[in-house]
Amino acid sequence: MRVGMLTGGGDCPGLNAVIRAAVRKGIFHYKDEFVGFLEGWRGVLEDKTEDLDLARIAGILPRGGTILRTSRTNPAKNPGGLERCVENLKKHQVEALIAIGGDDTMGIAQKLHHAGVKVVGVPKTIDNDLSGTDFCFGFDTAVNIATEAIDRVHTTAEAHNRVMVVEVMGRDSGWIAIYSGIAGGADVILVPERPFDIEEVAAIIKRRHASGRYFSIVVAAEGAKFSTDVDKEHGAPIVQDMGKDEFGHVRLGGIGGILAREIEKRTGIETRFVVLGHIQRGGSPTAFDRVLATRYGIGAIDRVHSGEFGMMVALRGTKIVSVPLSEALVATRPVDPELLDVALGLRDRREMKNNS
Helix, strand or coil: CEEEEEECCCCCCCHHHHHHHHHHHHHHHHCCEEEEECCCHHHHHHCCEEEECHHHHCCCCCCCCCCCCCCCCCHHHCCCHHHHHHHHHHHCCCCEEEEEECHHHHHHHHHHHHCCCCEEEEEECCCCCCCCCCCCECHHHHHHHHHHHHHHHHHHHHHHCCEEEEEECCCCCCHHHHHHHHHCCCCEEECCCCCECHHHHHHHHHHHHHCCCCCEEEEEECCCCECCCCCCCCCECCEEEEEECCCCCEEECCHHHHHHHHHHHHHCCCEEEEECHHHHCCCCCCHHHHHHHHHHHHHHHHHHHCCCCCEEEEEECCEEEEEEHHHHCCCCCCCCHHHHHHHHHCCCHHHCCCCC
């Protein structure tokens, strides 16, 4: 069988492990041929390809990023874009397509499936917020990087009696923030799922310092929202600009700097901030992510040959299973409330008011 592969959306550690696993099993066990579409859906739309053989995937397991490169191209935004994708797939005699990406990538995969393309999805989002699966590869690596950064700012915060704000990725959910915050011993963890009152955050820090603990660590997801008088339940996120990408997403960022300024203004305590940004995406994947990504790659090519199209491989408990692509698109998967309770359970009861 001739199988196409692409990686869409933001890069993350483990993408190459998926590619390697699918190609190796496809060649060794099924005698498949592989064609890679470059730069995500742009490669399918604009007919940009390269052959994927054993020589091309040699040595890529520990490499970050993706040898196929990626983009946030949305063929559905181009007149006749989906039809052109179908034509290019036929041109390369692609009998099945493995699409690796998040909800945007899965959304296009589902549209093409409805157009007759045989598609299998592989879940990828560093934020770990894709529905239908328990974990996405890349998340564990990002958490490890963020936790190490929090460990490092602890020492400078303590030395200078400072508050340190660490901004991590997390557009719509706070998985990285809650995991790294708990693992790094943060004093305040702010996530998109629960808008925060800046006055309460300042009060927590002031109570800590008054009790003799002269430094504090605040971890905030980039999508964390200020509670407002107008909308206390949903809050207001911080955006860098009002421009949107082809999938309609605004560019978030800046919460760390604003938090640092507002905390210092309200507490009088010197406050600094660190934005980890794309550092969380870079570098070699952890062992956990390498294994999970490999299992996803094996699962994807197996499902191609079992004819499970219009499906996405997923991790449920410890098993790799198949779920409909539509299940990945239902809604963003929020942080488990039990994890928020874990963060609250580590706090001094005198500090526990309304927020984590």
